[in-house]
Amino acid sequence: MxxxxxxxxxxxxxxxxxxxxxxxxxxxxxxxxxxxxxxxxxxxxxxxxxTPAAAQEKPSSLGLGIFTFTSGPAAAYGMPGKNAADLMIDEINAKGGIEGVPVSATYVDEAQGAQGVIAEYRRLAGDAKNQVMIAALSSANCLALAPLAEQLEVPTVGWNCDTHQLLMDGKSKYVFRPNGNTVPEFIAYAIYLLERKPDVKTVAIINPDYAFGHDAAKIFTAALKALKPDVEIVAELYPKLGSPNYQTEISRLTTVRPDVVFSNLWGADLENFVRQATPRGLFASSQVVLALGETVLQRVPLPDGVIVGVLGDGWWMSPDAGANPETVKFGGAYKARFGEYPVFPSIKMANTLIYVKAAYKAAMQKNGGKWPTRAELADAMKGSTVATLTGTAQTRADNDGLVDQIVGVTVKTPAQQFPVIGDMVRYKGDSLMPQAGQDPLAWIATLNPEFAKSLPKPGSYK
Amino acid sequence: MRTIVAASAVLILAVLPVAAPWLQFVLTLAIAKGFAALGVAVLLRAGLISIGHAMFFAASAYGVAFLARAGINDLGLLLILSVLAAALLGAIAGLFLVRYRAIFFAMLNLAVSMVFYALCAKLYSVTGGTDGMTVPVPAVFGVVLGEPTFKSVLFYISLALMLLVGLAIQRYLNSPLGHALAAVHSNEIRLEYLGIPVWAVLLVAYVVSAALAGLGGAIAGFAIGRVVPDFAFWTASGHLVLIAVLGGIGGVPGAFIGALFLELLHSVAVTVTDAWNLIVGLTLIVVIMFLPQGFYGLFSRKEASSL
Incomplete structure (x- = not known):
């Protein structure tokens, strides 16, 4: 308008x-x-x-601001999110919308940088029709938008940003993150790795050169050192985000010959890395851990036995997901519409929309069926437990989410043309999270081998 | 006549955010970038293109974040100190950069700014890496404000600064020091023979332009509330050159007109399509082809004929 x-x-x-x-x-x-x-x-x-919008009356349509990368290299990760949102919103609207109100989404491209993202957020928030923001993919953008969300009092749901800094102060009223953060996500890999390969001595890390890569390296290293103090990090490589060529890094990794290579590369970077590392025997000489490996399963031929996961529980083929007819339907519809099965960013987005939908339902139950205000919505999200496509998302008192972590290894299956995840474990969300307000790295340092023994074993999740 | 147009433009700018509150952020950012582009435009007068001025923009924004972390919590003080920091950085870099001309000047500026960018992105424990640093809401002359009020105050302070600093730069450009810049462009050797030290003329211009970029960076830092290394990336520097050329380097308002145009165009384009880059790019091509003197050329030509 x-x-x-x-x-x-x-x-x-x-x-x-x-x-x-x-x-x-x-x-x-x-x-x-x-x-x-x-x-x-x-x-x-x-x-x-x-012109004020009439509050408390059901509007003709409900606006959502959805922030994701739709251009640039990060779109490899952002577009599956957008596709899932498109599909999910169509499904919601086919059933009459959220509590009878059809949903319409405005997508904002995060590739324009923090300045543009903030400008767009302010513009969308200025329209009372847009009650909820689903923002954002990038951690830097989440961190930039969080103070704005509190100031403008708009419920803002982080659909993908993982940084453990986001909700650390525990004072957020309007910022929510119904998926994991970097701490449980990367501790899970350390525990799984040590269960599967207890005699590991040397580890090399190759992560993208920005906060996500550095944070992951820090958390993974700290967890390894706590659980097995004699592990040695023999190389830490941080190639530039969007590098087309990883030959130098691969040379370094093959000469160091570590027992384990850990990486949280993603998108086209990960595809390039896998394509260049496979012929040079990296996957044969070292146990490779690809933290975001699930996103490329359908695109590059990964050898068997690579440790991969989904940074949460969002694998559309997990036993829990397979038991949920909604998820199976979603996977089929996604494949039919976009030519590929959903990857975990798609599931994260779909689960976030389910989370928002559940918040509307809860808020309207609480206020006696009236259309909720933004504040009532935020209130309904606080402390909620929502059944998602792939498990449950529980919101803690500090608004951070607890979701389970699924980790496994690549295996071939006759049912699909691409490798899938086998020998899985599903760690309970709360078991890998520090208490609210606790310094994550200090908490990781307190972990010990007994702690790991108390957790489920690889292969236990079938 | 010219004052009427300028006054009405400023008046419209002042009223717009009352009408559409979200525009306030866009306009604050546009003014901030206008300051930095003005810095680039000052050097352009001497025929020197700097593809590295985002360094001073970012340096000052980081300066604000560091000073705030150190406990300084007053808008005025933070602005002054961070602009001084940018000017100091400009003086140091300028000492050796102003010896170079043409492509060498452009490339060396680019190189130095990318070193700065790499430092911001790599020194995790100091600058927070790519996640950047927060810029808290400071007190304004001892008054502690809520965030929405502060953003409004910031906008009107920026607007006032735009006028004051704009007039000051106008005076500078009309002074012998300022005219010497154009002389450097046309015949540097003659200037030396006239007894004017070209090196000093350029160093002063370089420090002034760094301070202007710094002022813009500090305002942008306050407006965004977060500083990230991308502020210093070379595309940001290129953006500033683009604004300066788009607005026209004939006069001080050019840089601000260019910045306002580009920010508003961007805001409109992203709401229309995912291919917003395409719209922005095409518009720029059209403007550059048909308005070679930039938007300011429209006004200055009018000036000439009304005489």
Whole structure:
């Protein structure tokens, strides 16, 4: 609506330019008209923008702001999210929408950087129709938007950002993250690795050169050192995000010959790395751990026995997911529409939408069937437990989510043309999370081999 | 006549956020980038293209974040100190950079700024890496404000600064020091023979332009509330050159007109399509082809004919 006003102003300004360019442009009338036009236009926007939407009555449609990467290299990760959102919203609307109100989403491209993302967030938040923001994929953007969400009092659900810094202060009222954070996600790999390969001595790490890669390396290393103090990190490589060529890194890894190579590369980077490392025998000489390996299973031929996982419980083929007819239907519909089965970013997005839907239901139950306000929605999200496509998302008092962690190894199956995950373990969400307010790294340092013994074993999740 | 147009433009800018509150952030950011582009434009007058001014923009924003972490919590003080920090960095870099001309100047600026970028992104324990640092809400002259009020105050302070600093730069460009810049561009040797030290002229210009970029960076840091290394990336520097060229280097308002145009265009384009880069790019091509003197060329040509 506001844009209508703006286009009026732009059009008027353009017509004024025309006046300026004419020969008689020195005349005072034309200047006056420029000023008057501008002011009238500005006021027009004001009238449009400040018209309040009637609260508590069901609106004709519910707006969601969905932030993801739709351009640039990170779209390899962002587009599966957007596809899942498209599909999920269509499914929700086919059933009459959320509590009878059809959903319409506005997508915001995170590739424009924090400045553009903030501007768009403010614009969307200014429209009362947009009650919830699903933001964001990138941790840097989540961190930038979090203070804004608190200030504008808009319930904001992080659908993918993992950084453990996001909700660390425990004061968030409007920022939620119904999926795991980097701490349980990467501890899970350390535990699984040591269960499967107890005699590991040397580990090399190759992660993308930005906060996610460095955080993961820090957490994975700290967990390994706590659980098996004699493990030695023999190489830490941080190739630039979006590198096309990993030959130097692979040379380094093959000469160091570590027992284990750990990586949280993702998207096209991971595909490139796997394609270049396979012929050079890296997968044969070392046990490789690909933390985001599930995203490329359908795209590159991974050899058997590579440790992969989904940073949470969001694998569409897990036993729990297979038992849920909704999930099976979602997987089939996704394949039919986009030509590929969903990957875990898709599931994270779908689960986030389910989480939002559940919040509406809970909020309306609580206030007696009236359409909820933004504050009531945030209230309903607090402390909620929601059944998702692949498990449950439990929201803690600090608004961080508890989800289970699934880790396994690649195995071939006659049922699919691509490798799937086998020999799985499903760690309970709360078992790998520090208490709210606890410093994560200090907590990891307190872990010991007994702790790992108390957890389920590889292959126990069937 | 010219004052009427300028005054009405500023008045419209001041009223717009009252009308559409989300525009306030876009406009604050546009003014911030306008300052930095003005810095680039100052050097462009001497024929020097800097593809590295985002370094000063980022340095000042990081300066604010570090000073705030150190306990300084006053908007005025933070602005002054961070701009001084950017100017100091400009003086150090300028000492050797202003010896170079043309492509060498551009490339060396690029190189130095990318070193700065790499430091910001790699020194995790100091700068927080790619996740960046938070810029807290400071007190304004001792008054502690809530975040929404602060953002409004910041916008109107930026607007006021745009006028004050703009006038000051206008004076500088019309002074002998400023005119010497154009002389460097046309005939540097003659200037030396006239007894004017080219090196000093350029160093002053370089420090002024670094300070301007720093002012922009500090405002942007406050507006966004977070500083990330991307502020210093070379594409950000290229963006500033683009704004300067788009707006036109004929006069001080050019940089701000260019910045406002580009920010608003961006805001409109991203709401229309995922291929927003395409819209922005095409518009830029059209503007550069048909308005070689930038938007400011429209106004200055008008000036000439009304005489």
């Amino acid at each position: 506001t844009f209508k006003g703006i286009s009026i102003v732009v059009a008027r300004c353009l017509s004024s330019f025309d006046l300026l360019c004419r020969l008689d442009r020195g005349l005072p009338q034309s200047n006056l008209r420029l000023v008057v036009d501008g002011l009238v236009g500005a006021l027009a926007i004001g009238v449009v923008a400040t």
